[in-house]
Amino acid sequence: MILPVATLGPDGVDLEGEDPVEAFDWTDSPREVVRPAGPLRWKLHAELFGRELVVTGRAEAPFEGTCCRCGGPLSRTWGDAVSLSRELPEEGVSEVDLTSDLRETILLALPSNPVCADDCPGLCPRCGKRRADGPCGCADETEPNAFGALDALFGGPTHEQHTPPEPKKKPRTTTTDKKRR
Ligand SMILES: [Zn+2]
Structure with missing residues (x-):
């Protein structure tokens, strides 16, 4: 110029x-x-x-x-x-x-890691296919689940939520105090 x-x-x-x-x-x-x-x-x-x-x-x-x-x-x-x-x-x-x-x-x-679109969905972590090319057939958490459909039908949760139990807190093991004085 x-x-x-x-x-x-x-x-x-x-x-x-x-x-x-x-x-x-x-x-x-x-x-x-x-x-x-x-x-x-x-x-x-x-x-x-x-x-x-x-x-x-x-x-x-x-x-x-x-x-x-x-x-x-x-x-x-x-x-x-x-x-x-x-x-x-x-x-x-x-x-x-x-x-x-x-x-x-x-x-x-120029970005240091250029992407094809800011919202590029990347690769399926299971099969490695490009998500932008369409569904790969692998189930993932974004797919509607059967319980969700039942919930919609009956107007409420129809199943027990299986949440993992809280990990028990381990008693703190005493370590040698290495603090600087
Ligand atoms: Zn991309």
Whole structure:
């Protein structure tokens, strides 16, 4: 993102646009679970205060990769607010390259464990299937149980609640007092 300083009027300037995905200068590594999948988009307001350039707004980009929770494909947009300032030299500046600043803003917004959706249901702990793909057939506590249906029919609990007995409190074993004096 090249900001033409010359266009900055007394009220600053509003800018909106995008840089191609190559702006990320991304090198795939086996450690990375996501990679940029489209242009780096920005919507900014730039203003000059004396020689100080102040830029605010937002930058974001689409990413794709593998969900850290379910192992399925991931396709999401991540970004963050932009707020930066830069002292410009007295003369000879017609434009300022903000590409690396915007790139940093976006990369810092990437979660350390990216998931395909914030509410990704993950994997079934019993069979290991992705829950997002549909029911796996394993019973789990979220399925309605037969007693629940009977309760609904007869308007009250029809069965004894089998709660495990309270564990008996063990008498405290006296340990050697190792407190520092
Ligand atoms: Zn997922």
